Amino acid sequence: MMGFEHNEIDSDEYVTMQVIKMHLRKNLPVLNPVIQRAVERGFPAYLKGATPSAESEVVLITPVFSLVKAIVGRVNNQIFFGDELSQNEEFAKAAMRYPWDGSTTGEICRYLPEAVVPIVGRIMMALSGSMRTVDHHVTKLVDKRLKELADGTGEKQHVDITQFVILSSRTPGQREPRRMVQLIAALLFAVSLAVPMALYWAIINLCVHREYIDALREEIEAVEQQQLSDPLKGMRLLDSFLRESGRLNPPDSLSVQRKAVKTFKLSDGTTIPTGNLVAVPQYAVMRDPDYYPNPEQFNPRRFYLEEDLTSDNAVQRFTDVNIQYPFWGAPTKSW
Ligand code: HEM
Secondary structure, three states: OOOOOOOHHHOOOHHHHHHHHHHHHHOHHHHHHHHHHHHHHHHHHOEEEOOOOOOOOEEEOOOHHHHHHHHHHHHHHHHHHHHHHHOOHHHHHHHHHHHHHHHHHHHHHHOOOHHHHHHHHHHHHHHHOHHHHHHHHHHHHHHHHHHHHHHOOOOOOOOOHHHHHHHHOOOOOOOOHHHHHHHHHHHHHHHHOHHHHHHHHHHHHHHHOOHHHHHHHHHHHHHHHHOOOOHHHHOHHHHHHHHHHHHHOOOOOOEEEEEOOOOEEOOOOOEEOOOOEEEEOHHHHOOOOOOOOOOOOOOOOOOOOHHHHOOOOOOOOOOOOEOOEHHHOOOOOOO
16 A cells, blocks of 8 residues: 555544545535446446347446456546546556555465565565556646645645545645555555445346346336435335345455454453454354344345335445444444
């Protein structure tokens, strides 16, 4: 992550929190159409046949995982770096590769002796070249945006994560351009791996359980007629489908991964010695019959109740976090 470290420069993760919880949420009405456009443009590039519609047959000309990586990658580039840089093809390709090159390097390094990890890691990332290209362009972008802000010309016109990081950084350490570039790289990592995996499984589950396609289409069309201020809130079946898809296919079998920086005692008396790693086995938790009857069955209506449509009572949404659904991490620390 270009040397990003979670340290005293932002010990309470104020900047990350502001970027994700404040700026991104506040700007969703502006960003949603941008995301929609990137998705609409992305799919046809990987489909062969007539213009996709309910009636026409289309053929996917690339493996599903390559498709979702490309689509999510393009959306991320737009949301992170705005129009100008995301349309630079050399940069766009490098930015889409970089998190995957980084995670492959990380996985290989996990099996190597600690002493050689920094050398091997650096060599592998240098050979891939994607980090160098991203670093070069993002550093230039941050410098340009900082200059625009200093001249009083830029603040309003950019709605992207680069701008949100700049606007949220307060202290001299946080306002160092290098630190900002590192944080942008770290955030790019955070969004680049889990989102394609969730989309991959949603598409695969749609293909396997084709009988739900019509019901989901009908729901989307009905909600579109209602012209709700937040249409996604009306798509309860879609939400339940995604939550069920995530329950059976989390991106990692472990969640809430933590390292004990000092000896820690759990409430049941178990002691975790310093340096040990602990995690929640989310794959097992989300298939536990005590929490989920008939847990191996893919049931897209598991989190959907007809009466939810008319009630204001709490329902379990895809983005809700609880101990039985650690898909998003710890309930106390979900973004
Ligand atoms: C399907 C999509 C996603 C899944 C399944 C997912 C899941 C997770 C999980 C399990 C963690 C670890 C949390 C913990 O240890 O308690 C995490 C961390 C994080 N996620 Fe996501 N995430 C997704 C999408 C996103 C998106 C879209 C963003 C940003 C807009 C984001 C930003 C972050 C950040 C910044 C962290 C690091 C938090 C920290 O450790 O300080 N994630 N995510």
